[in-house]
Amino acid sequence: MTSTAIVGAVQLADGSIDFNYQGVIDDFWRLTVDGLSYGAIYALVAVGYTLVYGVLRLINFAHSEIFMLGLFGQYVGLMLLGFSPSGDVYSQGIILTITYLALAMIFGMAVSGAAAVGLERVAYRPLRRRGAKPLIFLITAIGASFVIQEIVHFVLPKIWPSLGGTNAQKPIMLVEPTKQFSFGGADITNITIVIIVAAVILAIVTELLINQTKFGRGIRAVAQDPDTATLMGVSRERVIMLTFLIGGVLAGAAALLYALKIPNGIIYSGGFILGIKAFSAAVLGGIGNLRGALLGGLLLGLAENYGQILFGTEWRDVVAFVVLVLVLMIRPTGILGESLGKARA
């Protein structure tokens, strides 16, 4: 038995993984740009996890489904605007395209934001009033995540026949990926530009919102010390609602960017893996820390993209999880540490 095991192990190391260093070096800039655009999407979703964790100490497991609802939200929005899912590319002027993209993003944000606030009200608030343990929240979140997925899977097609169901939606292509310019051997497409620009703007807006406004101060206060914050006149319920709203809205925005990047990704189970990765990104940067979530998202996107060339495409998801486990081993509170409450403007 030992000999067969050794044979197996040798085959394993020999055949399944070949370390393609050269590929990473040759394609470095292309991989970096692609990794950053994935990372930007992870980062936006990760903010939702990190804000809720910072304020409530709760892993909102159903956040991946909020993101998935955002995917459908922007899709329905585009259909309401008169687009039909033909799989062909609509070529319009740049102004019109950007307008439609912005409208679709608003649809996605509205659906996700509303869903996140609704989820908080229906599922978490009753638990919070009873002072439930974290495990109870987690199980409820798992339950909620099943419910949302299955509603899109089975119930939605009964109400709107072409929507939901087992198969992915036929994409509505607003933008055709075309090369705009080259950077160090990497082709920068218009989609990459849209994703990175949108993500940067949203990240800055969120940062300003948390650090400069009165609402943001409330969120930071509750994250730091809920009881004292309540004594100082901060409405905890409002802060929590706002936290879920911001997280949901950003997930909705990320959904549009994701749909641009992966047009065939609009499916009832589409949020699951992305949700796990965004959560990993949040933990990577230090859950509860806004800048950590952004950093973690970008790093995870990059690591994944280098890793998939280094080890082979099928190892992409493995790389993400191994990076997560390694970082937690070395630095259990993530790269930047847990500090939404301590973040200073």
Next chain:
Amino acid sequence: MHGVGDALRSWWGGLSRPAQWAVGIPAIIALALLPLFPPPFLDTPGTSFGGVMAQFAMYALLAIGLNVVVGQAGLLDLGYVGFYAVGAYTVGLLTSPNSPWNQTDGGWLSEDWAWLACLPLAAAVTAMSGLVLGTPTLRLRGDYLAIVTLGFGEIVRLLADNLGDVTNGSLGLSGIAYPQVGESAERPNGIFSSGNVGDADSANIFDKANAGTWWFWIGMVLVILTLLIVGNLERSRVGRAWVAIREDEDAAEVMGVPAFKFKLWAFTIGAAVGGLSGALYAGQVQFINPTGFNIINSMLFLCAVVIGGQGNKLGVIVGAFIIVYLPNRLLSVQAVGQTAVGWISLAFTVALVVALIVVWRRWARNQERPIKFGYLAAAAVSVIVMLVVLNNVLRFQAPGAQSLGDYKYLFFGITLMVLMIFKPQGLFPVRQKLLAYGRQVYQAVRKPFGDETIGANR
């Protein structure tokens, strides 16, 4: 507050040890005979009841193992399916003809008893993997531990999927060994092969049993053995250390409990039991592929533990039964059928909604400050969802559409959410007892005053 569970518990606790055996053994025999004589309403018309019970035994084993980790030691493990997969793949890799590790054609791995020999091997390999995962990760706490274990579960599945040269990738491993005994003219591959459909008319119960029933019996033996071992552990110093760690790790450490060591123990033992269950699964199905080991299953296992009541061994077995049985029962219920079925379903739905409202109103009356809006919204949403889901029942459409089994995860999710709001401790919450000499003290204490010889009278 004394419910049925408490009454049952105090009755059981009051029996003497021989009396417990006298009640327990017939109960176990009755349970073992259940798949042969399925009660009319309990039966699963869409699928073999024996097969469902076999699956139940497998999940019960998983739930007992996970209960050690989550319920006893309080370690939140979201990647338990990883251990289940390791156990299944150990058996698969050793005995499947698809595996490059099994090149002993005609050797011991293709013998009749190969599966049985692999069973302890699978448990040992899984225990090792528990040790390997636990050693670095158990220094993390709470949510961080949860996410690392989640990552581990996913890594195991992805490894199984991607190491195509060894695990045959997404095609999976087939032809896994199973106990080849009882070959006869009617059952050329033995009583455990899936070809054994049983002889429903036979008077001999061993002829009547189909393959599922036989696997259920093996599963029951494993469950009982595991219960004995785990039960003894719980009552020992190890079990008391687990409870101490679960309640307050820092306090336990201060009081001299080496928390890390006992956490690792819990993790390893839980993993070994999970691996045993995986081996059971591999043998029964004789085919494994990575899709059977995704994270959703991990969540289901955790749900079995939480629904049943963490920390309560018998409770989690009931939880496992609910998890396995309900989807299989719903599988055979057509959402669409004759008009009569539609009317019955409609009446049932209305009754259910009325009952819900009555229960809710009674509950709200007893609250100091009823939280009206949230519950009303939750109730309204679930009623709407139910009505929409059942809309084909309501419209009495022609036959041929989905069975209610398609909606199993929907109902499941709603059940979880409602249960967590109203009964977060699970259906059978554990009661803390005096652990040392628990039974003797309990019996002495619960006897009414006056008729006993403890205390000053003596």
